[in-house]
Amino acid sequence: MLSEANRSDNAVPLYEKVAAEIAGLIDQGTFRVGDRVPSIRQLSHRFDVSINTVMQAYALMEDRRLIEARPQSGYYVRARVPEIIEPEVPVQQTIVPATVTISDICQQVVRNMMNRDLLPLGNAIPHPRHLPVDKLNRMLASSSRRFPEQSISYHMAPGSERLRIQIAKRSLMAGISAGPDEVLITSGCVEAVLLALRATCKSGDTIAVESPFYFNFLQLIAELGLKALEIPATPREGISIEALSYAIEQNPVKACLLVPNFSNPLGSLMPDERKRELVELLARHEIPLIEDDIYGDLTFGNERPAAVKSFDRKGLVIYCSSFSKTLAPGYRVGWAIAGRYQSTMERLKMMVNLATSSPPQLAIAEFLATGGYDHHLRTIRRIYAANLSQMADAVARYFPPGTAMTRPAGGFILWVELPESIDAIQLYHQALRKGISIAPGPLFSLSGKYRNHIRLSSALWDEKVEQGIKTLGELAHGLQQ
Structure with a gap:
């Protein structure tokens, strides 16, 4: 009562x-x-x-x-944690395309992901504990028995028809109406983005990206000899469409590469109305959009967020995704729905690596067909929502006053803003000496911004992870003195 x-x-x-x-x-x-x-x-x-x-x-x-x-x-x-204040984004800001260079620390962070002696607090990789390992192994064995010849043969581009049918069906949940022939299977989402960049740009061209932005894609842009134009983004709405519009007027932008649903590292979710505005803006200028929707299935809400592709009427949006964040990172199975660039990307796929491995394609197709994927998604969504909340609470308890962070509505990434006096690169090196790996903020910018930011992953939460957060907090306190 x-x-x-x-x-x-x-x-x-x-x-x-x-x-x-x-x-x-x-x-x-x-x-x-x-x-x-x-x-x-x-x-x-x-x-x-x-x-x-x-x-x-x-x-x-x-x-x-x-x-x-x-x-x-x-x-x-919920954790009572200060959220990062939405910055006032200057619309008419002069932004100059920059040549991308790969820093040593970026390569070091990638190597650290494979180091089992480190506590991986900066890795945007799901933990095997939360993946359906046994079920996938059974699917791998059963599909190889049912389709012995297919399992050892090339599935040339566009890839396994069984898998493409299942992906086409699931795409409806993101608002995308596409037939199996419009789906191209790739070796992970990164390859899908690589093919999309090669289909839309040539060396020396300028591509617009949100800032902060996933450092692996910055590496990709560098390898292709492209220039990147950093457009400011906010935790609530993602990329500033007004700033993007102004930048397009000032620069010869050939393509735009974004993560609209639970971006990495910001965790922002672009509202549907802003997605529509984005598509209309780019369509007016005939600029293709490469959409990475790898986190879209990891929403904490009742409905999966719509893809930007769902608002596309001119075939200018190249939709890219994979099962690496939800099912099996090591399977390296992704896909693209490329609109007017479909045939070009299929040709490029055959030039790059001919075909994606067949057994994983068949196993995932079987997993999707039996309905196991939706049950698995419901489970990991609950887990990641709880993990993020617990990690945010731990950061609030252990980190110095003045620390703030984003509160994503999906995924498992936390973007943490430290007090101004704390240098994230110094924190990164000190954490390594304590056996902890994090991703320092400057990795996510071409201009060395986000000096006092770090990316944390809540893919796993246990006592060891909480102790790692406590240690990071102690190090941060020390750097503040």
Whole structure:
């Protein structure tokens, strides 16, 4: 039942009283960060109020960022963490295309990902503990028995028809209507992006990217001899379309490369209206968009976010994705839906490596056909939502005052802004000496920006990871002195 003081106050709506009761329990420590609060039905019965009243109370608590809803799971206590302040993005800002160079530290960070002696807090790679390893192994064996010749033969571009059929079906969830013949199987998403860049640009051309931006794609741009034009992005809406529009007027942009759904490292989710505006802007200038949607399936919401490709009417959006973040990084199975660039990319695919490995294609096709993928997604979405919340809480507890971070609505990446006086590169080197690997912010920019930022991965959360966060916090405190 509600406390007598709360129930007798007629000036306050009943749903606010319910919200105040639960907020009080959170403040007292009855419910801690990451704990599940009572279900709507349980609370209705316990407080003797209507279900609608509880729903209003929980909606109010969500607005106040005290709790968060997780699909098919319930409501959980959120970490009370300062969020990165949305910067005022200057629209008419002179941005000059830059030649991309690969820093030694970038290559070192990539090598660290393979070092099993390090605690991988900066890796954007799913942990095997949360992947359906046994099921995939069974699918690999059974599909090889069912299709013995196919499993040892080349599946030339566009790739395995069985897999392309399944991908075409699933693409509808992202708002993309495409037939199997419009799907090109690639060796991971990076190859899909590589083929897209080669299909749309030549050496010396300028490509627009969001900032901060995934450093591996910056490496790719460098290897192709392209110039990158960094367009500012915000945690809530992603790339600034106004700044992009101005930059296009000032520069000969040949293509645009973005991660609109849960970008890496910012974690931003572009609203549908902004996606539509983006497509319309680029279409007016006949500029192709290369869309990386590798994190789209990892939403914490009830519905998968739409792809930018779903708003494309001219075939200018090249949609790229893979199963590396959801199923099996080592299988290296990705795909592209390339619109007007489809035939060019198929030809380039055959020139690059002829065909993607056949057994993984058949195994994933079988996994998708049996419905196992959706069950797996529901599981890892809950896990990653909980992991992100717990990591955010740990950062808030252990890092210096003035630390802020993003709060992504999907994926498993946390972008952390440290106090201005802390140098992320120094923190990176000190962390390595403690057996911890992180990704320092300057990697995600051509101009060395984000000097006091780091990327953290919550793909796994356990006592060892929490201790690693605590150690990072202690190092950060030391650098502040």
